[in-house]
Amino acid sequence: MKFTLAKPRIFFKVSRFLFPFIIVMGVLCFGTGLYTALVTSPPDYQQGDAMRIMYIHVPASWMALCVYSLLAILSLFILVWRHPLAEILAISAAPIGALFTLLSLVTGSLWGKPMWGTYWVWDARLTSVLVLLFLYVGYWALYKAYAHPAQGIRAASLLALIGAINLPIIKGSVNWWNTLHQPASITKLSTPSIHPSMLFPLGLMTAAYGFYFLLLLILRARTEFNKRKCLVQENFS
Amino acid sequence: MKAKHQRLLTLLVGIVGLGIAVFLVSSAFRDNLVFFYTPSDLSHKKIHPEQRLRMGGLVEQNSLRQDGQTVSFAITDRKNILKVNYKGLLPDLFREGQGVVVEGHLSESGLFQAETVLAKHDENYMPKEVADKLKEKGLWQDDR
Numbered sequence: 001m002k003f004t005l006a007k008p009r010i011f012f013k014v015s016r017f018l019f020p021f022i023i024v025m026g027v028l029c030f031g032t033g034l035y036t037a038l039v040t041s042p043p044d045y046q047q048g049d050a051m052r053i054m055y056i057h058v059p060a061s062w063m064a065l066c067v068y069s070l071l072a073i074l075s076l077f078i079l080v081w082r083h084p085l086a087e088i089l090a091i092s093a094a095p096i097g098a099l100f101t102l103l104s105l106v107t108g109s110l111w112g113k114p115m116w117g118t119y120w121v122w123d124a125r126l127t128s129v130l131v132l133l134f135l136y137v138g139y140w141a142l143y144k145a146y147a148h149p150a151q152g153i154r155a156a157s158l159l160a161l162i163g164a165i166n167l168p169i170i171k172g173s174v175n176w177w178n179t180l181h182q183p184a185s186i187t188k189l190s191t192p193s194i195h196p197s198m199l200f201p202l203g204l205m206t207a208a209y210g211f212y213f214l215l216l217l218i219l220r221a222r223t224e225f226n227k228r229k230c231l232v233q234e235n236f237s
Numbered sequence: 238m239k240a241k242h243q244r245l246l247t248l249l250v251g252i253v254g255l256g257i258a259v260f261l262v263s264s265a266f267r268d269n270l271v272f273f274y275t276p277s278d279l280s281h282k283k284i285h286p287e288q289r290l291r292m293g294g295l296v297e298q299n300s301l302r303q304d305g306q307t308v309s310f311a312i313t314d315r316k317n318i319l320k321v322n323y324k325g326l327l328p329d330l331f332r333e334g335q336g337v338v339v340e341g342h343l344s345e346s347g348l349f350q351a352e353t354v355l356a357k358h359d360e361n362y363m364p365k366e367v368a369d370k371l372k373e374k375g376l377w378q379d380d381r
Contacts, residue, residue: 042364042365042366043364043365044364044365045363045365045367045368045369046330046335046358046368047329047330047358050329051362054362076248079244080241080244080245080248081241082241114328114329115328115329115330115358116328116330116355116356116357116358117326117327117328117329117331117353117354117355118355121272121355122272123272124270124272161248161252162252162255164252165252165255165256165259169263176263176267177267177270177271178271178272178273178275178293179272180272180273180338180355180357182357182358182359182360183360184360185360185362193359193360193361193362194360194361194362194363195362195363195364195367197364198362198363198364
């Protein structure tokens with residue numbers, strides 16, 4: 001199979017071209033998103049202003065799942081096709097995903113105290129997201145546990161693929177079992193149970209998170225690529 | 238068969254196998270993975286008194302009695318109803334008609350002694366004015 005587009009050189013050319021666009025869009029979305037979320041959107045009829053944590057919490061959770069899905073797909077490419085760009089991207093994406101998961105857990109916990117009356121409960125949703133954080137951390141630990149990164153990445157990719165089984169569990173947990181966490185408001189088949197005036201800032205914040213992820217991913221991938229180039233040069237000289 | 242096709246096949250078979258295994262395990266544990274029981278569950282389950290458990294449902298309308306820190310209310314799942322006693326502070330979202338989860342034990346008299354009360358939020362988000370309008374028009378859906 002030929003991956004002309006997936007050659008690292010071409011990827012970096014395209015990403016260099018897109019980079020300014022991503023920065024501008026990211027700043028715009030974050031600015032308008034935070035303003036509409038924290039200032040102009042109305043407080044919730046029951047939760048009051050505390051529901052504004054949702055604008056930080058929900059996109060972080062979505063991104064945590066998205067990044068893990070990406071990691072799992074990249075891992076398949078690494079294990080089957082031994083693809084170098086997939087390696088660089090997976091290594092760059094994993095810590096960002098861990099960051100999103102941590103952010104989701106922390107903001108959720110801060111929301112839980114005033115609303116539920118507790119920081120943490122061991123219900124199916126919260127526990128499965130905690131497992132997701134452990135998967136990210138385990139992925140990184142396994143990758144770093146080998147002296148040679150080429151070995152580490154294979155072991156870690158296998159873990160990432162096995163861990164992908166957690167994704168449908170996180171998504172389904174609130175529907176399959178009764179949990180303290182509420183079921184999905186938006187990613188369900190009927191119309192969203194969230195008012196448009198609140199959906200709009202949430203959409204902006206989600207876009208902002210997405211651009212922020214792309215930005216970090218490109219920067220980290222560049223660093224990783226250059227690091228590898230240096231290693232190769234050192235080995236030859 | 239090329240080496241990479243073999244790797245792909247091995248991985249796919251492995252993932253599908255793992256998926257089936259996890260599905261079987263989780264459906265076997267379905268009953269134990271519940272975070273709380275409903276009043277109906279408790280009515281036909283043999284529960285040892287003093288056994289700690291969680292029970293959840295909606296707070297019955299007009300059942301809340303508050304005397305200082307001592308609170309009593311009833312939890313319903315629209316089939317069965319169970320009275321709850323509690324001493325302590327209620328969370329912000331606690332109100333009649335709302336979902337709650339209580340943690341404690343069932344006393345022999347059939348009264349639930351709660352040590353913790355957790356409010357369960359639903360998935361609806363809307364501004365107060367919209368909620369009021371919906372109630373005015375009678376479009377409010379409390380039942381799900």
